[in-house]
Amino acid sequence: MSNYPNMSYCMNENTLLALKQVLDTMQEEGPQFLREMNRTERRAFEELFHYCESFLTMSEELQEEFEREERDGQPDEMQEWHDFDPEC
Numbered sequence: 001m002s003n004y005p006n007m008s009y010c011m012n013e014n015t016l017l018a019l020k021q022v023l024d025t026m027q028e029e030g031p032q033f034l035r036e037m038n039r040t041e042r043r044a045f046e047e048l049f050h051y052c053e054s055f056l057t058m059s060e061e062l063q064e065e066f067e068r069e070e071r072d073g074q075p076d077e078m079q080e081w082h083d084f085d086p087e088c
Contacts (some may be wrong), residue, residue, distance in 0.1 A: 022048070 005012045
């Protein structure tokens with residue numbers, strides 16, 4: 001993670017603040033928010049949108065896995081079979 005702007009112990013807090021800044025600005029400026037973006041910023045905005053979708057999906061999956069492990073005390077058996085390579 002050496003190429004990332006945040007240290008691992010504070011990445012969620014810092015990213016939350018940055019995302020809050022974007023959301024607040026979107027709400028305050030409305031459609032003007034998009035109009036004022038240059039091409040590079042617009043591409044970053046669109047990529048951020050896709051990363052947010054991935055974050056939602058991955059965080060739901062991670063939370064479900066975590067809850068299964070907390071409940072069972074072990075990794076999910078179905079996932080273990082899914083990952084099993086009979087040729088190894």
